[in-house]
Amino acid sequence: MSDFIDKLRAIVGDKGLVLDAGDKRPYLTDWRENYLGAALAIVRPATTEEVAAVVKLCAAEKVAICPQGGNTGMSGGATPQEDGREIVLSLTRMNRILDIDKVGYSMTVEAGVVLKTIQQTAADNDRLFPLSLGAEGSCTIGGNLSTNAGGVQVLHYGNARNLVLGLEVVQADGSIWNGLRALKKDNTGYDLRDLYLGAEGTLGIITKAILKLWPKPKDHSTSWSAVPSPDAAVELLSGAYAASEDNVTSCELMGRQGIDLVLQHVRGTADPLAERHEWYVLMEWSSARPPREGDNQVNLRDKMEAYLGEAMEKGLVLDAVIAQTEAQSKALWALRENHTEASKKEGPSIKHDISVAVSKLPPFVSEGLAAMTRALPGCRPLVFGHVGDGNLHFNCQAPAGWSKPQFMEHGDAISGAIYDLVTSYGGSISAEHGIGRIKVDELTHYRGKIELDVMRSLKRALDPDNLMNPGKVIRV
Amino acid sequence: MPDTVIAPLIPTTPVTPAILEALRAIVGDKGLIADAAGKQPFVTDWRGSIVGTAAVVVRPATVEETSRVVKLCHDNGIAIVPQAGNTGLMGGATPWPSHTGIVLSVGRMNKVLNVDPVGYSMTVESGCVLQTLQETAASHDRFFPLSLGAQGSCQIGGNLSTNAGGVQVLRYGNARNLVMGLEVVLPNGDIWNGLRSLKKDNTGYDLKHLFMGAEGTLGIITKAVLKLWPASKDVAVAWLAVRDPQAAIEILSEAHSASEDNVESCEMMSRNATDMVLRHVPGTQDPLKADTNWFLLMQWSSSRPKTEGAEGMAEKMELFLADQIEAGRVLDAVIAQSEAQARNMWKIREGVAEAGRAEGPGFSFDISVSVSKIPEFIDKGIAAALAILPGLRPHPLGHIGDGNVHFGFSAPAGMDRPTLQQYAPAVTRAVNDLITSMAGSISAEHGIGIEKLDELAHYRSKIELDTMRTIKRALDPKNIMNPGKVLRV
Numbered sequence A: 001m002s003d004f005i006d007k008l009r010a011i012v013g014d015k016g017l018v019l020d021a022g023d024k025r026p027y028l029t030d031w032r033e034n035y036l037g038a039a040l041a042i043v044r045p046a047t048t049e050e051v052a053a054v055v056k057l058c059a060a061e062k063v064a065i066c067p068q069g070g071n072t073g074m075s076g077g078a079t080p081q082e083d084g085r086e087i088v089l090s091l092t093r094m095n096r097i098l099d100i101d102k103v104g105y106s107m108t109v110e111a112g113v114v115l116k117t118i119q120q121t122a123a124d125n126d127r128l129f130p131l132s133l134g135a136e137g138s139c140t141i142g143g144n145l146s147t148n149a150g151g152v153q154v155l156h157y158g159n160a161r162n163l164v165l166g167l168e169v170v171q172a173d174g175s176i177w178n179g180l181r182a183l184k185k186d187n188t189g190y191d192l193r194d195l196y197l198g199a200e201g202t203l204g205i206i207t208k209a210i211l212k213l214w215p216k217p218k219d220h221s222t223s224w225s226a227v228p229s230p231d232a233a234v235e236l237l238s239g240a241y242a243a244s245e246d247n248v249t250s251c252e253l254m255g256r257q258g259i260d261l262v263l264q265h266v267r268g269t270a271d272p273l274a275e276r277h278e279w280y281v282l283m284e285w286s287s288a289r290p291p292r293e294g295d296n297q298v299n300l301r302d303k304m305e306a307y308l309g310e311a312m313e314k315g316l317v318l319d320a321v322i323a324q325t326e327a328q329s330k331a332l333w334a335l336r337e338n339h340t341e342a343s344k345k346e347g348p349s350i351k352h353d354i355s356v357a358v359s360k361l362p363p364f365v366s367e368g369l370a371a372m373t374r375a376l377p378g379c380r381p382l383v384f385g386h387v388g389d390g391n392l393h394f395n396c397q398a399p400a401g402w403s404k405p406q407f408m409e410h411g412d413a414i415s416g417a418i419y420d421l422v423t424s425y426g427g428s429i430s431a432e433h434g435i436g437r438i439k440v441d442e443l444t445h446y447r448g449k450i451e452l453d454v455m456r457s458l459k460r461a462l463d464p465d466n467l468m469n470p471g472k473v474i475r476v
Numbered sequence B: 001m002p003d004t005v006i007a008p009l010i011p012t013t014p015v016t017p018a019i020l021e022a023l024r025a026i027v028g029d030k031g032l033i034a035d036a037a038g039k040q041p042f043v044t045d046w047r048g049s050i051v052g053t054a055a056v057v058v059r060p061a062t063v064e065e066t067s068r069v070v071k072l073c074h075d076n077g078i079a080i081v082p083q084a085g086n087t088g089l090m091g092g093a094t095p096w097p098s099h100t101g102i103v104l105s106v107g108r109m110n111k112v113l114n115v116d117p118v119g120y121s122m123t124v125e126s127g128c129v130l131q132t133l134q135e136t137a138a139s140h141d142r143f144f145p146l147s148l149g150a151q152g153s154c155q156i157g158g159n160l161s162t163n164a165g166g167v168q169v170l171r172y173g174n175a176r177n178l179v180m181g182l183e184v185v186l187p188n189g190d191i192w193n194g195l196r197s198l199k200k201d202n203t204g205y206d207l208k209h210l211f212m213g214a215e216g217t218l219g220i221i222t223k224a225v226l227k228l229w230p231a232s233k234d235v236a237v238a239w240l241a242v243r244d245p246q247a248a249i250e251i252l253s254e255a256h257s258a259s260e261d262n263v264e265s266c267e268m269m270s271r272n273a274t275d276m277v278l279r280h281v282p283g284t285q286d287p288l289k290a291d292t293n294w295f296l297l298m299q300w301s302s303s304r305p306k307t308e309g310a311e312g313m314a315e316k317m318e319l320f321l322a323d324q325i326e327a328g329r330v331l332d333a334v335i336a337q338s339e340a341q342a343r344n345m346w347k348i349r350e351g352v353a354e355a356g357r358a359e360g361p362g363f364s365f366d367i368s369v370s371v372s373k374i375p376e377f378i379d380k381g382i383a384a385a386l387a388i389l390p391g392l393r394p395h396p397l398g399h400i401g402d403g404n405v406h407f408g409f410s411a412p413a414g415m416d417r418p419t420l421q422q423y424a425p426a427v428t429r430a431v432n433d434l435i436t437s438m439a440g441s442i443s444a445e446h447g448i449g450i451e452k453l454d455e456l457a458h459y460r461s462k463i464e465l466d467t468m469r470t471i472k473r474a475l476d477p478k479n480i481m482n483p484g485k486v487l488r489v
Helices: A002-012 A021-028 A048-061 A115-124 A141-146 A192-196 A230-243 A256-265 A300-313 A326-337 A339-346 A358-375 A404-408 A411-424 A440-446 A449-462 B017-027 B036-043 B063-076 B130-139 B156-161 B207-211 B245-258 B271-280 B313-326 B339-350 B352-359 B371-388 B417-437 B453-459 B462-475
Strands: A064-068 A086-090 A097-101 A106-110 A164-171 A176-179 A204-212 A219-227 A248-255 A279-287 A319-322 A353-355 A380-386 A391-397 B056-058 B080-083 B102-105 B112-116 B121-125 B179-185 B191-194 B220-227 B234-242 B263-270 B294-302 B330-335 B362-368 B397-399 B404-410
Touching: A002 A048, A021 A086, A048 A064, A048 A086, A048 A164, A048 A176, A048 A204, A064 A141, A097 A115, A106 A115, A115 A141, A141 A204, A164 A192, A176 A192, A176 B462, A192 B207, A192 B462, A219 A230, A219 A300, A219 A326, A230 A248, A230 A279, A230 A300, A230 A358, A248 A256, A248 A326, A256 A279, A256 A326, A256 A339, A256 A380, A279 A300, A279 A326, A300 A319, A339 A380, A339 A391, A353 A411, A358 A380, A358 A391, A358 A411, A391 A411, A411 A440, A449 B191, A449 B207, A449 B462, B017 B056, B017 B063, B036 B056, B036 B102, B063 B102, B063 B179, B063 B191, B063 B220, B080 B156, B112 B130, B121 B130, B130 B156, B156 B220, B179 B207, B191 B207, B234 B245, B234 B313, B234 B339, B245 B263, B245 B294, B245 B313, B245 B371, B263 B271, B263 B339, B271 B294, B271 B339, B271 B352, B294 B313, B294 B339, B313 B330, B339 B352, B352 B362, B352 B404, B362 B417, B371 B404, B371 B417, B417 B453
Parallel strands: A064 A086, B056 B102, B080 B102
Antiparallel strands: A097 A106, A106 A204, A164 A176, A164 A204, A219 A279, A219 A319, A248 A279, A248 A380, A353 A391, A380 A391, B112 B121, B121 B220, B179 B191, B179 B220, B234 B294, B234 B330, B263 B294, B263 B397, B362 B404, B397 B404
């Protein structure tokens, strides 16, 4: 084995190798600390050529590889197995922005660039890179693309895969596929790009990407509305597309339970409305066109006010506020973004990242709430999510005072009830977090044999020795 | 087809009388066309330039029938050419002359199964005609954006299998961006049910995108869940005389924010292309007398109706054009004041193909480069073509927002077609070499089919071709799905 390590050192140098047990540790556990794996070495190549040479070496020596970006995934996809026979291949040294094309609205980056750096670079050039999620300060773009990340702006801009023009990928045999084409249209054979995006590193390692950019928004409006039901939320959004001239960039639904937890556990938060309501919608509209000064221009805030007024008349909205300042807008967003933290402080919970067709969301919510309380009377449903994507975090908070082991005894019953219902709705059991390790068995259980067989055929064809992130997504 | 193409090796197992009867037992007499005259339209491509053969044309009425037909062919090693509206430009839906298997036409599966206006989606069978789908969406106050010349006869299954483009790609994306879910009959006859109307679904490999654009070589799309958009309520169309292609892409770059991201189409036309249309297409009028070699047709549209007193699309466009004239990019411009004026502008754009035929012999390349490289490509491409055949008359135009140029040429005055054809291979090589050196695509929207089989093999890296072949072999080990298209296995 020391022979293998020497060969790795010959490729990446001492700077590119982490062998010390203490230094290795952060690479071996996932962000949620569900798993603690083991690895022969952490290998940190500095270039695509080094990645290719490492993969070629591993292919020759039959050593498996766990590719890793910022290691912020929710499903354990970037954590190695416990048997210690893999290397972790970290992309974090490949962190250069290679090119910005303002006129062509694109940016070429290496896989290890931190998402926030990309957002900032775009903004410095009067452009927007819309991918936005909780971990943006530490997640890296290679991981975002490999997991097809979601976030709060999917509604308007799409998932991570929609933000990509071209990719460079080191394939399982160590060959470099150069698909770095900055083309909006290219009908020349199979769409390899979309196969690697979302494959969670099981088919190859993304080393570079050409990202799409958008104009930077110059006019915003944020509102907080109490709505009578999820049904009303869906209808409110449905009409908002036209009323905003297709400028709805976020639309988040939250139940009262979540708001109560946030108000209780997170300092500096306040209920924006005087009365308690069952359901709330946080909506953001934004546009790249600055309001012109001087003439009687209608900006987005005026348009939103008119629209919410109409919605109130129709009974779709019970009460609402529109942020008048940047600080007010941030305060509204804080109520949404602190759900995960507040839930953690309250005690144990089980998370379900599900999606259904947007119009099926209301019946799903009522049936899902019933199913959850049937599975464990006294549990506290905690439901929030992205209405426009049909994506809900359909979580379950333990009854007050329960310990984690006591609660987890009911885990399978609760998750089983929710996933069965999702499947009966033709929905997805993993809308944005991916399969990784945590949902491998659920995927096998809920997807048809035919679909699994096609995925296995692809995996076996592109990675015949099963060396790329083995045991993730699908069992071969 | 190109004379130089050597036919690929494809399975040639014959359809025996026993298999013919087995097919009949699945689809009935209504689903079989065996006589030569009946088969003729199914074995000839739309342009009439490629003529193949087939033992029989099979037209299943349901996905179950499709599945059973494919399974029968799979078990017997019989090749299948899937076909929808048969309007493709690359011969992807036309059998090779050496083909001895079947053509599987999806045209009888033509039902709209569900429209969900609140969820902005529509579930359809693959044989639905595109225009029917546009009209169905409109009748629900919704918009299905795919729009192209053949929309009155092309079918959605073919549009998705070729990842079709068209004039609204700039805003809505290619066909693959308009789809949420698919149902596909796989090469072994299994039915993959990926008919999920989900905007988010991170559960394993993205099979949907693999089947779209594969031109029927990996399976047969039988149903799709399509995305819908709000119907347009406020539209402005303008015809701009612009300084040069560089100015054109700068104008578009700034138009995104000035229109609040409401640029729907942005088509650049050379003066040669415009003049050719005005010469040959009756009823077209020059919208603008301007001393320039380049024009832009720009359409902005919003789903929000213009309200009394408020600024609509036309007012926003007017302000924008004034800024652009001041910046020296636009020399002169006119905004359509009536439906008839807007139609005239679009008629000039859409009349180019017809005018090109009337003008005489010529050829055209469907290429794309990154948007900012368009001006350089046009300059170098014209120089390269003229170096081979001086006197060629270039009439480029294109969807500049997509980086997609239809790079067309008419023969030098007085030159006949056979003489021009002598030069075509050299010009093709020069243009495609240039595109490749600029990291562009030799087929932006029309696909590969039969026509560009060898061009793809020439220009794509061995690594990429190997990966594609590996996928093809994994999913279709017997090579029965549209063999000899896109790739030689």
